[in-house]
Amino acid sequence: MQINFFLIPEKSSAKYRICLSVVPDLPQKPFICETPFIIKKEDWDEQKQRPANIYLKQHKRIHVHLNAVRVQVTALIFKTRKVGKTSSLKGLTRKIREICSAERKEYAEGSLLAMMKSYMEDKADAICLSTYRRYMVFMRMIEKFEGFTVRHISVEEVNPEFIRQFCQFGKEEHYTQSTVSRTIEFVKTILNYAERKGIITKVRQLEVPKVKSVKKVMILTEEEIARVSEAEIPENLQRARDWLLISCYTGQRISDFMHFNNGQITEIGGKQCLSFMQKKTRKEIVLPLHPEVLNILKKYGNSFPQAMDTTIYNRHIKKIAALASISDPVNVRKRIGFRGKDIQVEKWQSMTSHIGRRSFASNFYGQIPTPLLMQATGHSTEQMFLNYINSVHYDRVISLGNYFEQLYASRNPACP
Structure with a gap:
């Protein structure tokens, strides 16, 4: 059986109607069915039989529906054949219209996608918005994979062959290896949930x-933090600099540090501390305030700076870092078009709000016991915490070099 999408010109416009031909059994003549979708010819990928840019909002919707048509029409034809009947143009057209007009997705009973949906519904009260969005990314990948394989994937069918095919799909669609691996990890989580x-x-x-x-x-x-602190910057960037320094000395996510307030400050053993609940993990954190943070609070009458919009904050810290001459070349992965690519930029260009959290973990690692740092950042395991550590810490490289020279000099006093 074959299902192919193609374009036919619209009579009253320069756009084209997306149609499909369905050949249930050769040599039976194909059924030609129309979909409700129209598109410009230059926006269509004839080889892949889908919109060329599937990440444009309108084209993304078309692509999702075409995948659903491909999978569900195939399932309908096999189901009809199983009971000894033949498919009809009228029945297929009705099914296509139903699929394309559906506002809410319904997943086949016993399918991997249905189990994912059930898992997310069960976890709705326990996960934050960012985690939910990440799960939705994984679901969308499996939906695309079903379109790639032209069939519903049941929970029982997830086996090593599924992994092989999914990796092949990821390679053809130019997904990064890490994206493919994270999706498979989520699939394993779903299978464990199914076993329960x-x-x-x-x-x-x-x-x-x-x-x-x-x-x-x-x-x-x-x-570099010292250069940020000492750089001459305009007044409109002062608040962003103070928040950046606060983030570097508290190690929290922007969803937490940008909402710090005086009501969270408490005194424990003569030390000023912050007591708050992390928005993402719902963990209670009690964090002693670094002297640099206390100095910043004095500037604002022993209070925190006024909160900032995340987008404006990210834009401002880039300007601050540029003025502080933080311009060493770094390799980053940047989204170009609809896929990430490795490029080299100046360091200030790559800065985002999360750099403070990573800097805290990396700069204090080795100087402060790891369990204490993990208590401050809220990480559950050392493995998760170590993901925040810069494996190439140049200050430590220089310190190691100094130790080499001191040891060599102590053992070879005659050498200059």
Whole structure:
């Protein structure tokens, strides 16, 4: 059986109607059906039979529906054939119209997508918005994969062959290896969830592909933080600089530090501390305030600066870093078009609100016991915490070099 999408010109416009031909069984003549979607010819990828840019809002919607048509029409034809009947043009047209007009997605019973939906509904009260959005990214990938394989994927079918095909799909669609691996990790989570419901799965047979690339954590070194603190900047950037320094000395996400307030300050053992609940993890954090943070609070009458919009804050800290001459070349992955690409930029250009949290973890690592740092950042495991550590810490490299020279000099006093 074959399902192919193609374009036919619209009579009253310069756009084209997306149609499909369905060949249930050769040599039976194909059914030609129209969809409600129209598109410009230059926006259509004839080879992949879909919109060329599937990340434009309008084209994304078309692509999602075309994938659903491909999968559900195939399922309908096999179901009809199983009961000894033949498909009809009228029945297929009605099904296509139904799929394309549906506002809410319904997933096949027993499918991987249905189990994902059930899992997310069960976790709705326990996860934050960012986690929910990440789960939705994984679901969208599986939806696209079903379009790629032209069939519903049941929970029982998730096996090593599924992993192989999914990796092939990721390669053809130019997804990064880390994106593919994270999605497979989520699939394993779903299978474990299914087993708790009494469904037998092959989760123990699955191996997640290892990511070969080494992730480099972007941080501000202690020397760079000092340059930010001392740089001459215009008045309109002062507040953003103070928040950046606060983030570097508290190690919190912007969703937390931008909402710090005097009501969270408490005194414990003669030390000024912050007591708050992390928005993402819902963990209670009690954090002693660094002297640099206390100095900043004095500037604002022993209070925190006024909160800032995240977009404006990210824009301002880039300007601050540029004025502080934080311009060493760094390699980053930047979205160009609808895929990430590795490019080299000046460091200030790559700065975002999360750099303070990473800088805190990396700069104090090795100087302060790791359990104490983890208590401050709210990480549950050391492995998660170490993801925030810059593996190439140049201050430590220089210190190690100094130790080498001192040891060599102590053992070879005659050498200059």
